[in-house]
Amino acid sequence: MRKDTSTNALNEKFINDTCGMGRALNIVGGRWKPAILYKLYRTTMRYGELKKSIDGISERMLVAQLRELEEDKVIERIVYPEVPPRVEYRLTDLGRTMGPMLEAMSNWGDLHREKTGDQTKGSSND
C-alpha cells in the first residue's frame, strides 16, 4: 500500500508533476506494462488471452497492471454481462497516442543491444 507521505512517495510525485519524462515512465514502466501495451497495441484482447500470451505473468500482476493502465486512461475495460464472464481490454484514444513513444523506446532498446553486443538477440516476445 501507498504511504503517500514517505519521502520516497513525495519524490515520485514531485518528479511526476514537473517532468514529462518521469510521468511517462511511471505510466509505461513496471515489469509487465510494456508487454501488455505491446499486445493491446495490435488488438483488443480478453483477460484470459492476455494471461496466456504473456509468458510468466501471474494473475495478481496482470490485474494490477491492467488496473493501473486503466487509471491512467490508456486502456479501457469492457465487461460483457455473460456467464462465464467476458472482459475485454483495449487501448483508449489517449493510449494510441503512445505509439511514437513506444516505438522510439523499442527502437532504442534494440539499438542499444546491438551497440553493446549484449545477450541473445531478441526474437520479440510475441
Add this chain to the structure above:
Amino acid sequence: MRKDTSTNALNEKFINDTCGMGRALNIVGGRWKPAILYKLYRTTMRYGELKKSIDGISERMLVAQLRELEEDKVIERIVYPEVPPRVEYRLTDLGRTMGPMLEAMSNWGDLHREKTGDQTKGSSND
C-alpha cells in the same frame, strides 16, 4: 543486492533479452535517471553540480544511478587527478542516441498531463 536466480530477476532478464522496450525502460527508468539524463543532455557536469542541481537526490542515489548509467554505456565518467578530486560526467555517443526517445517520452508525458488535466502544470525541474 541482486539475487539473480529469483523469479523476479529472471523475469526481468527475459524481458530485457526479448523486448527492446523493456530494455530501454531498464536503462532509463528509476527515480532519478530522467533528471540526470536531462541535465547531462545539455552539458558535461561535475558530481557536485549534479547533486546541487537535482533537487532532493541523496548522494547514495546519485552515485548509484550514475554507476548504472555508466555500466549501460550511456554516460562516461572522467576523473581528473587533482586534489580535491574532480570528476565529470557526460553522455557517450551511444547516450546521445537516446535523444529522440527521451523527447518522445517527455512530449507524451506532457500530453498525458494535458489530456487528463492532472496535477500542477510542470515548470520543468531545471
Add this chain to the structure above:
DNA sequence: CTCATTTCTTACCTTTTTGTTAGTACTAAC
C-alpha cells in the same frame, strides 16, 4: 597537526514492487 574540499562508501532501515498460493462469484450443463 588541523581543517577544508570533493567524491564517494558503508551500514542500516523503510517503502514499494513483485511473486506464490489459495479462494470467490456466477450460472449453465451434467
Add this chain to the structure above:
DNA sequence: GTTAGTACTAACAAAAAGGTAAGAAATGAG
C-alpha cells in the same frame, strides 16, 4: 449437487528500490 469456465481477490512472503546518516581518502593551506 457437483463440475466447468472465466475473471478476478486476498493474504502473505520475498526481493528490490529508495532514504538517512556517518565516515573515509587525499592533500594543500594555514
